[in-house]
Amino acid sequence: MEQISLDQVFQKSNMKRTKLRIALLSCLMDAKHAQSYIALRERLGKEVDKSTLYRNLAAFEEAGIIHRINDHSGVSKYAFGKVDHHEGNHAHFVCEQCETVYCVTQNPNLEINVPNGFKTKSVKTIITGICSDC
Amino acid sequence: MEQISLDQVFQKSNMKRTKLRIALLSCLMDAKHAQSYIALRERLGKEVDKSTLYRNLAAFEEAGIIHRINDHSGVSKYAFGKVDHHEGNHAHFVCEQCETVYCVTQNPNLEINVPNGFKTKSVKTIITGICSDC
DNA sequence: TTAATAATGCAACTCAGTTGCATTTATATT
């Protein structure tokens, strides 16, 4: 849980500091849970441009600043931080009541067995259930 | 790996035996791997109606005859058989070269740790890598 | 200050999947 500032993030990447990027990144850094495009648009003000927002999410993801989560709901969600799915120590929990997506890091080493001749590169796990708030 | 016939499947469900349903189910029962809507349409002949096909896939899924797989490619894939994701002994392997989706059952008991107060209901795992054919 | 480059805003598009509704078909009953 290292505390990294917004400025440090921009310094490490070579992305331009635009108004939207600052707002978007703050939003994602402050958020406790993964955010959908719709949730982000809501928080940033509805006037944000759809393609600009998506392009910036893609750019942040590419830069390893955020990660995208496919929670099987049909819409992607985005969370601050880089995830190495190969290490298998990160999964996502989706509450079926409030639909909140939590990053779960408590899995020391999931051992996944694949058949002979298969080579694993990444493992993505979606856990569905009821969260502690519901 | 019990061998179940198409007729037995129809007898157990109370779905009408229509031409398309018979063709679709045979297709899924014969298929070695999970099939997308596009692949199914290809195999059934392009003249099949989109909504009819989707409705039947949904109906088969609802009846527990097939299962739908979200392999994070953006399109759902369908495979014969019921999957109890809660048992945690079934995952899906996606080959990043040929994009084939394999059902993987070799995981005796994936132990997933969730934080206190969280209740797990299902676990879905997508493994990405290279399959034995590639 | 200015030039170069990257980001933005807009509109139009793609593509998976869904919905409403009129028509047709499977099956149980006579």
Added chain:
DNA sequence: AATATAAATGCAACTGAGTTGCATTATTAA
């Protein structure tokens, strides 16, 4: 076998996430 009824089909139009092309605008390095 004829028929009634409920369900399945086919069609067209729609939805909603995400993308793309392009002209305009803003950031940053010189």
